[in-house]
Amino acid sequence: MCRWLAYSGTPIGLDELLYKPRYSLIDQSMHSRMGVETTNGDGVGVGWYGPDDQPAPALFRGVGPAWGDVNLRELARVTTSGLFLAHIRASTGTPVQQTNCHPFRYGRWLWCHNGAIRGFRRLRRDLLFAVDPELFPGVAGSTDSELMFHLALTFGLRDDPVNAVERMAGFVEAVARTHGIADPLQMTVGTTDGDRVWAFRYSSERHSRTLYVSTAVSALRALYPENEQLSRVSDETRIVVSEPLGELKGAWQPLPESSWGVVQKGADELGAFHPKDPS
Incomplete structure (x- = not known):
């Protein structure tokens, strides 16, 4: 399907994660070890935040x-x-075009997704009609991922991200039931407002794609006091990845099945993910 990463912490060059690690994101585009496909060659994107006075993140x-x-x-x-x-x-059937490449952006928000909605062509019309009319013009592409983003925005992503994504997931499953489609949703999602990063791991069949978060930097420094890279980043630094970028023992922790996490200033949070039927 796809591979993605989210970074939050001490400012670093994008190439430090995209190119330099042994199993960098660019390496995973050719040699994914944990994805459904080995090759992910149907587009690439990066969204990043600059100075605080910029109204929106930059997007390539x-x-x-x-x-x-x-x-x-x-x-x-x-x-x-x-x-x-x-x-x-790695496309699941929609065209290879720029508007279908992640991350997707709305205002200060970015969104990326690995997974798929089973039977999306049958469900797409019903799902599209549920998007808030004010948000609808922003749906530029044809992917399930972008539509999931706009449904989450419709259900309150900007005010309560966890509840909004749970409502989005519940709505997709409810619509799928009306069409006789079982186990419709497979997702790992990363989303951010430029301050916090939320990660979600869930599938209707409870067998989700992989997702990992880096171990606390303070703990890694204790394990590897000679590692210079760890001395250059703050204790707040975290990376969320579809699959680990290297083989440093103890550096990566799997996000549990059916869970959400938030990377933020101070203590991070982890909770159970429960889809909610918005009706």
């Missing part, structure tokens, strides 16, 4: 394979950010 999206995108390589080499999302796409 390309339709070619990530490993051959020279513009992305140049951008990543010179761009620094303390919060960014990056995504490599």
Whole structure:
């Protein structure tokens, strides 16, 4: 399907995660070890936050394979950010075009997704009609991922992200039931408002795609006091990934099945994910 990562912490160059690790996101675009497909070559995107006075995050999206995108390589080499999302796409049936590449943006919000809605072509019309009319013009592409984002916005993402995504998931499952489609939803989702990062791992069949979060930096420093990279980032630094970027023992913790987490200033949070039927 797809691979994605979210970074929050000490500002770093985008290439530090996109290109430099042994199992970087660009490496995963060619040699994914945990994805449904080994190759994720149907587009690439990165959204990042700059100075606080910028009204919205910057966005780069390309339709070619990530490993051959020279513009992305140049951008990543010179761009620094303390919060960014990056995504490599493997299409589940919708066209390879820029409007279908992640992350998706609305105002200060970014959204990326790995997974699919089973029977999406049958469900798409009913799902689209549930999008708030004021948000509907922002649906530019044809993916289930972008539609899920706009449904979450409709159900209150900007005010209560966990409740909104639970309502979105419950709504997709309710619509699928009316069409006789079992186990319709498969998702890992990363979303951010530029301050906090939320991650969700859920599937209707309770067998979700992989998702990991980096171990607390303070704990890793205690394990690896000679590691210079760990000395250069703050205790607040966290990375969420579809699959680990390296093999440092103890560095990656799996997000539990049917759960959500939020990376934020102070203590992070982890909770159980329960879809809610909005009706």
